[in-house]
Amino acid sequence: MGSGACPALLHLVVEIYLRLLAERNTSSLRFLLTLKDLNLLTFECTVLNVSWRRAIPKGIPPLNIAQKQTNKKTPCQRGPALLERYAVRRLPFARLGERDVAFFERLLPGRALTAQEEVKPFNVDWLKSVRGCSQLVLKPQTTAEVSQVLRYCYEKNLAVNPQGGNTGLVGGSVPVFDEIILSTALMNQVISFDKVSGILVCQAGCVLERLNEYVEEQGFIMPLDLGAKGSCHIGGNVATNAGGLRLLRYGSLRGTVLGLEVVLADGSVLDCLTSLRKDNTGYDLKQLFIGSEGTLGVITAVSILCPQKPKAVNVAFLGCQSFAKVLETFTTCRAMLGEILSAYEFMDEKCMELVERHLKLSSPVADSPFYVLIETSGSNSSHDEEKLNNFLEQAMASGLVTDGTVATDDKKIKRLWSLRERITEALTHEGYVYKYDISLPVGKLYDLVDDMRARLGQSAKNVVGYGHLGDGNLHLNITAESYSHSLLDAIEPFVYEWTARCSGSISAEHGLGFKKKQFIQYSKPRGAVVLMQQFKAMLDPKGILNPYKTLPSAPEWGLC
Template identity: 80%
Template sequence: MALPSLARYCHFKHHWTFPRVHIKCQRRVLSVWSRAAPQSKSMKRTTALKRGMLVPSPQWSTNYLVGRYLHATQHQLQEVMLTSERYGVQRLPFATVSDADLSFFKHLMPGRVITDSEELKAFNVDWLKSVRGCSKVLLKPQTTVEVSEILRYCNERNLAVNPQGGNTGLVGGSVPVFDEIILSTALMNQVISFDSVSGILVCQAGCILEHLNQYLEELDFIMPLDLGAKGSCHIGGNVATNAGGLRLLRYGSLRGTVLGLEVVLADGTVLNCLTSLRKDNTGYDLKQLFIGSEGTLGIITAVSILCPRKPRTVNLAFLGCTGFSQVLKTFTTCKGMLGEILSAYEFMDNECMELVKRHLKLASPVAESPFYVLIETSGSNSSHDEEKLSDFLEHVMTSNLVKEGTLASEDKKIKALWSLRERITEALTCDGYAYKYDICLPVERIYDLVTEMRSRLGNSAKNVVGYGHLGDGNLHLNITTESYSHALLDAIEPYVYEWTSKHRGSISAEHGLGFKKKCFINYSKPREAVLLMQQFKSMLDPKGILNPYKTLPSKVI
């Protein structure tokens, strides 16, 4: 760890916790220091250490980038109960894969038809190890034409198909329930074009989000979305699930940034709406129906997406708050004072912090607080941004909204701080079986659900934690136990959905419905809407071969 950046990092920490009058942007703080008493960088560091400041623990520089990678080595593949057994699902009357079918696929894609049961294991189980199918065939097409041929054939043969991207979904949408053929986009990973004037990227669906971001960063652009699973997730899967993530507050949802899609329909028809135009009002916007449809209406094969310029300067503040009302007030203040440079406003409770400390050996950069807030700014002028941030921090500290905080402007430190928030999901999987809820609520009520659930479940749960994208009103409520328990599930559901519905929230803000939540759609959508969705499904996929058992309930509610 280079000293200058550490010194810079530490000084902030120091100035925040002690002489509050000195809370100023980095440049100003350094000038205060130099005016007070000239010190070498190592001296400054020693002074800071002596004053009891927390120094980032060594694992920050080694562990923080692990993230949600598929088949990560730290989790052994345990035998997960079959979804069909755990949930008592009946298989629909699809055909089963025959030798003749395998011959067809092998002829179409030599060497890219996987039938080895060991190799198939990881594709049959979700990342959370919560659902498991028993597919015997995995196909790895490389082109849209191949996807089209596969679907045309499967539709004729009445074979069910489970599209799969990075398999990082959290609602059981990305793995088969029974023996559906898995169609992986892993080999559809080519960038088709990038226009540096407009910032429009066109690429195949299987490109990994982080790879795209790295590719763009070299060209002075970034992807408009960012999420914890970025190291594994595919852009096609992101679009198919309408992924939200960390940058939504700033760059908006995929419904605005996705400009075009190429989709293969259930019968193999290729729908080419892969335009690269910022505006296009010629007829109905068909691509929107596929965004967030979780592979049930068509398979996305290519994406055209509007990418913002890489911000010249990024700052991240990690703050401790004494209560949730302070978290909310800090948010309102922040929207007003940081305005156009605010790019993320995330929160986590102390229970989350305890989990990442315990299971991932990460260290908190600030003293223990009931809540923590991450505020990211991105802008084009570092001194302007630092001044805005400094004014804001001064205000929230002097108003006692924030107890303590630390600030980073160097890339490595920013990533280290972000990892505390991004790796909560991973820490939860280490804690046992995690019951996951992804709720959107009016921001004022967002934490009430965690408090209520904690008191409702008492000792029957190991941990009840809350974190999420507060700027978007999006709470991730997670409940852990040593192992899956049907009784505990009954204590949580449908209570959590009823509570959400009562407060006019959404029972799935960004994760989708997948397999696990499909039967609860009526808590967020009226009957007329669900009926219409079912009509769309019937129209586009009359045999229902695309990702069956997902997204919509099979019967009218």
């Protein structure tokens, strides 16, 4: 053992011992197991049910000591830090037993995964920032199978983590403890497509990009598009009410989803899978499930309205000298492009620097403090090009824009879009990323980035701002070499207080998941949260569906 490792190991031993003592739940067997394999730390500690915040004495480093010792970045080092931060305890669900596994193996032959290597990727989120310790992944193919799984889990009080493409950014799609993972990966069939109305009905596990290709062949497109389209599932998109890059033009899923089929916690099937544009018969129940992040039911099928594939698409990529100019360019382009405007995205110079450095993409325009991506979608290319050119002439002449390029062919359009779409990916190369997805009055969008940058100074590596300016949605991302409590303390609750002062939303499109649920009060009044708790209690009385997510768990929130 190298000389540097001894104090680190000692700290680890002391820390775990103190935690176990604090819990009065000492098990020497578990203790030894934990020490044997540092990578299993998350698993062991979460199973032990430790209330970390209470147990960690000041001055003793948290579990990222494992990182220091192995000098290797593993996802598990971040799990305990989050559990500590949110003081989450395992709820008294049943633990998975051999009989349960045998039941699921009979129900889903070859589709009940228990081998550690097979289960592992389902336990970790895409960002590798949270990790659960589920021992079972179920892959049903039909609604009837989902229903049987949930009926059994409900009866046996087994917690369930519904999972789509696992591309979420708030820790909502992976288990926190040992919840059974219910994956929609094999529910990937198109049920019907009506070429006259453009209404698509499909199973929840269809991958967004595959669906887009499917409807494109028939002259339509999906009403939403996002960077994760190659992996995300439509059911997951609906469950999180994903926004994405086309929202400015086609609106949110709350408008384009026409019907849903949902399996409730007790296994009963709620068939609201209608394909009607208009239906005012009673309450619109599907809205409850859109954006509920799998906490109220498991979405098994979706009916969705697809717009016509535009005949002409253009993309302009422009450089602006200030954020004020980005805003003025937006006002001008809205006025001049009107109905053909389909996206207005922005990014700052730091984002460009990172996509250039890490992804080897090159900027098509001269260095600028801000960049804007404008997309037009219409039915007449010469009409659209004329409008776009008039707008660009005016924007250049009035100094709103200092440099720019326009693309009309598919290949170049994709290249320009990837500069914006792949920022998330570029940021992951920088170390640990603190992510904030904020809705604000559009004029104030970048003030938060400036204020945060000034506040954090040298303690952060990068503070960047980009996002869906046309929707008033900022993605504020902060990076550091590794996760640190003190940096998080400098960011939160400052970022939420700042947002609340402007009557913004602390989650514009990513949901609350595990990481943001404790902050819901910054965007919703107490009465609204209590009503949400009541809906949850009514639809899922045992709380087995995606526990520890979306709704705050502290007792002061009443029902929980």
